[in-house]
Amino acid sequence: EPFPTEEVVNGIKENVGKISNDSKAGSFAANAILTTDTFAKEGFLDFEIGGQTINIAGIAKGSGMIHPNMATMLSFIVSDIAIEPKVLQKAVKKSVDRSFNVITVDGDTSTNDMVAVLCNGLAGNDPIESEEDERYPLFQQKLEEMMIHLAKLIVSDGEGSSKFIEYKVTGAPDESIARQLVRAISDSSLVKTAMFGRDPNWGRIICAGGNAGVPFDYTTVDLFLGDNEKLVKV
Known part of the structure; x- marks a missing residue:
């Protein structure tokens, strides 16, 4: 079936005018991306870096075909931290590997997945320019915390699931x-x-x-x- 390009373009034009700073706007977006999900998946946290408050918010969708690394799921995470793109990319990869890449629902795979992290720098902190920056570990930890939260919501909403199981291995060689x-x-x-x-x-x-x-x-x-x-x- 051909992609309905015209409908998508018209939908974008219609919804651009609905962009809002209202606290409910994020929830509207979280609901808009749902497919077979039974509930919206969203999260928010804040913390301080160098006296500046940093905010991280995220939404996700996913319920079935979750395996082995993400699969049929989407997640959009935003922050107001100032950070160099190449450093952000490393933080995202590490966080995804420890969250969305270690969940499974049904063992079925898909290529239709994405995690996007956007940072606009409006927090006003001096930009984090390298992994050696003493502020980087805290940001990476908080980003990972948000992703783990959203990943657990996806598993909790697994199609046909009635249990939520966590496995922890300690003492392995690596x-x-x-x-x-x-x-x-x-x-x-x-x-x-x-x-x-x-x-x-x-x-x-x-x-x-x-x-x-x-x-x-x-x-x-x-x-x-x-x-x-x-x-x-x-």
Whole structure:
């Protein structure tokens, strides 16, 4: 089916006049991009850098076909911080790798995804020009915090999902191996059915870890299940 270019152009012209500083405008945008989502996904946070208040706001959409790195999802994040584009790009990549790139819903993939971060510099801070700037780590941390928040909302709204599961691997030789272990466990159909049935079948989890294709000694593994407030060793 041909792309409805004329309709899109007319829609842009119609909506340009609706740009607003009203606090509700962001929520309107968050709702406008939804497809199979059941609720809008948005977030806001602020923090201080050098006495200047920095704001970060974001919206996202996504519910199905979330795998393995983003997939059918969109996220738009804005900030008033002053930062060099090349430095911002590095912060975005690191933050995406630790948020949108480590979620999965159904194991089905898509190429229709994007995360865009826009900064206008209106906060008035001296521009962050390198990763060595002492202010950079805090900004990167807060950007990552926003992306993790939005990524969790996407998983919470997964098509047909009834559970929200977080996996945490510690003690792996490096981050790459930890990611492969988490991916193998979270993608396992047997683990998913165990979680759906609320059956603490730890054998399925260990087995999935053994299928990750990385060195894995089950005799040295400690496995904990539960919520964030109370984890139980099994």
